[in-house]
Structure formats: structure tokens, C-alpha cells
Amino acid sequence: MIILTTAATQSIKFIPREFGSDVVLKLTNKNTNSSFVVGVSTVNSNTYMTITGTTFALVENTNYSMTVFLTQPSEEPRIIYKDIIFCTDQTVSDYSINKDVYTEHQSSNEYIFYNE
Numbered sequence: 001m002i003i004l005t006t007a008a009t010q011s012i013k014f015i016p017r018e019f020g021s022d023v024v025l026k027l028t029n030k031n032t033n034s035s036f037v038v039g040v041s042t043v044n045s046n047t048y049m050t051i052t053g054t055t056f057a058l059v060e061n062t063n064y065s066m067t068v069f070l071t072q073p074s075e076e077p078r079i080i081y082k083d084i085i086f087c088t089d090q091t092v093s094d095y096s097i098n099k100d101v102y103t104e105h106q107s108s109n110e111y112i113f114y115n116e
């Protein structure tokens with residue numbers, strides 16, 4: 001799972017099935033099942049691919065299905081990577097699904113037990 005924020009510029013690193021320069025990124029909102037294609041630029045290294053995009057338009061607290069296609073002239077697009085994206089504006093290092101939802105209940109733990 002990839003965790004991203006709603007920031008304007010996003011960068012995703014992954015190991016694809018094959019490398020190429022003509023890449024298309026398709027995101028599907030898991031809540032609404034609506035899909036959209038994102039314009040991206042790619043950088044290839046020896047072991048991984050980096051996708052950078054500025055028009056991700058992610059909604060906070062939403063899961064997305066990510067599919068990366070390699071498009072070559074006169075060929076069908078091929079899937080080279082699939083993953084899940086979760087969008088949050090919390091700091092990734094201390095992310096909690098209970099932020100602003102769960103409040104701890106304090107008690108003195110004074111219980112009376114009866115033996116019969």
C-alpha cells in the first residue's frame with residue numbers, strides 16, 4: 001500500500017514488470033468506483049521506476065486502486081504495476097486510523113466481585 005497526501009505534486013517509486021517511457025497511470029476511487037487517468041512523467045533507473053504527477057486530485061481518507069500501463073505505438077497497453085493508494089494529510093510516520101475519532105476513557109478500575 002502506498003500512502004500519499006493531497007499535496008499538489010506526488011512521486012511514486014516502484015519496481016515495474018518492464019520498463020518504458022510511455023506510461024499511463026489510472027486511479028480508481030474505491031468508494032465511488034469512478035476512474036480517471038493521470039498525466040505523469042517517468043524516470044527509469046536500473047531497479048525501479050519513479051512516476052511524478054501534479055494532477056492526482058486525491059481526496060483525503062480515500063482508497064484508490066492504482067494501475068500503471070505501458071503504452072507502445074501500434075500495441076495494446078500492458079499492465080506493468082498495480083497497487084493500492086491511501087490518501088491522508090496526517091504525517092505518515094505517526095499515522096493513526098483513530099486520529100480525532102477515538103477518545104480514551106479513564107477509570108479507577110474499582111470493581112466489586114462477589115463469590116457465591
